[in-house]
Amino acid sequence: MPTMVIDGREVTAPPGANLIEAAKLAGIEIPHFCYHPALKVVASCRMCFVEVTQEVRGKPTTRLTTACNTPAADGMVVRTDTQPVKKAQNDILEFLLINHPVDCPVCDEAGECKLQDYAFAYGTSSSRFAEHRRFRHAKKLGSGIRLYTNRCILCDRCVRFLRDFVGTGELSVTDMGNGNEISVFPGRPIDNVLAGNLPEICPVGALIAEDFLFKARVWNLRPVDSVCPGCSRGCATFLDVKDNEVQRTRARENQAINGYFICDDGRYLYHVIRHETRLEHPAVREGDQLRESNWDHALDVVVSRLAESPERVVILLSPFLTEEEARAGAHLSRVLHGSVPGHVPNALREAPVSFPGGFAIDGDKAPNSAFVQNMAPVPLQDLVVTKDTVILFFNSSLRIGSVSPRDAEILRRAGFVAVIDVLWNDITALADVVLPGRMWAEKSGTFSNSAGMAQSFGAAVLPPPLTRDESDVIMDLTQRITTRISTGGGAIP
């Protein structure tokens, strides 16, 4: 492993690391635009100049060089703050800004823009450019992505991402010289499920997601570490929150799972939190109708049905539950009749998708299938369900259709069904008692992905007031049932 000195600090870098990565290990940032660790190096922006002293033919030689395409080597002495380096950075920034509109006050990237940050840190406050600035209209590129062409610094990250990482190659640099701009081919908009990563890859405010357009200033956002519940891949994410609303989802680096990226399904899944079909109050069936109720009454109805004949109770867990909830559900099952719960497998499955850059989307569109199946090994279809069966189903599925029609039919056979859920769906429609639960963004918990890697997440927003945390509901039910046992008020053994 090469050992070198960067700005007076000794650093040992992993083999193959470039000087940007080596400096990062020493806590030193070398400014860069075109370099991205997941993409091929092109060394086109020239922002990452450093001064390197190295022995060449037995003599120490000092030169200015770009850090992104210079491999870390033993014995190098690197300076990131000399006069020639500062002059180079200054000149590059002045050049990049000659046509830039400097419209930071209305740009969604302001506050997390490398051009803005570097202009403050390494640029000057004036420009010698006295000509007319080039003007280009913003354009829609497809998949909800807009290009604010005037802000583009032609770093080529977006082109390499779509061409090499995603493999779809919708973007290219068209025209020549001063006419260069990023474009799609005529009639071929961006159309891939990783397109939402483009605004994060773009180091400036050129590529903007319509989903986040003019929604919030980034310095007003509170990022919360989260885990995507969109499939069993379990990508690490940030939920950016303002005014108790998730404003956007961003990828959170996790090299063991998702690298630097997430898919668009997971990115835009946060809209389900405030979906119009959101369950916001308990409901109890009266004849053909589910009528709005309160928690005390709804839980009393459930407990009295569970207590009537505990041996006929079937507790069911869904793969949308967290580990903590699944454990609590298994405990309740043991308290009731001394056996393990069953599970309702997620019916939403697609072929897994993988991309040339190494990112993969799991075919199972639920976040915790492996763990839940471990806690509740028997699938619903292997359980005996008759008109005497009482079912307590902890579903909390974020996706309509996650229960297969065959499993829904089995549930319909039961004499009584209570479900805790987050959306009105075909299962709540057949239930006798509906209890409103919480979504992943409203609670803390742990999901284990299909490779068995557990990741914890925290609550990002406050839930609707009449909803309750699933673990809390399960503990409440367990408590009520235990009380009934101890007071002899039920037939529980």
Ligand code: SF4
């Ligand atoms: S749109 Fe962004 S990522 Fe693409 S070339 Fe321009 S600045 Fe770079």
Ligand code: SF4
């Ligand atoms: S791959 Fe799966 S876990 Fe990752 S962002 Fe997409 S839906 Fe979410």
Ligand code: FES
């Ligand atoms: S980051 Fe090195 S040249 Fe662009």
